[in-house]
Amino acid sequence: DTAVSQTPKYLVTQMGNDKSIKCEQNLGHDTMYWYKQDSKKFLKIMFSYNNKELIINETVPNRFSPKSPDKAHLNLHINSLELGDSAVYFCASSQEGLARGGTQYFGPGTRLLVL
């Protein structure tokens, strides 16, 4: 059984388009996250939700909007895609929040390429 799943796995699109990435976790965790990993493998947190409430918004452009319909899902919508958005996006979840050292379990990643 997949613990944290993301769809799609690969996403190739044109500049200016709008796209969404879906994330679901079946671990019963209360907190979910989105990370961006750039071409140099640097990992940076983008958002964190706890029980559908936004906890972290780490200076991400307004074009990125997370949506949490329930605590098992955290989707990422990106408007007006730019070349610099090309990266691997990881979803993660944890039972405890980061301030309490919650262990994060990551999804397989979505490889986004903007042409």
Next chain:
Amino acid sequence: AQKVTQAQTEISVVEKEDVTLDCVYETRDTTYYLFWYKQPPSGELVFLIRRNSFDEQNEISGRYSWNFQKSTSSFNFTITASQVVDSAVYFCAMVSGGSYIPTFGRGTSLIVHP
């Protein structure tokens, strides 16, 4: 401010060698949490270990061991008798108790040759 430094960008070893991956962290908080993650060539991120700042006991899990030393602000990771399947990028990360924001190191790419 938090900082995690993995000074080794890439390490290359031959199978069965022991290898240590270094991680040095900086924080002013007394409560913090340290993590190691593995990212194999397939791309997923795999959790390896979590340590809190009040637990300095070293940990061993099979061929993997971790040495946490607050005196040197280090949380090093050793693989004994390395195998080709250990080839991956390994990330050290930290979250301070006063922050919700995790800081990841730049990663160390480990290549194990047969």
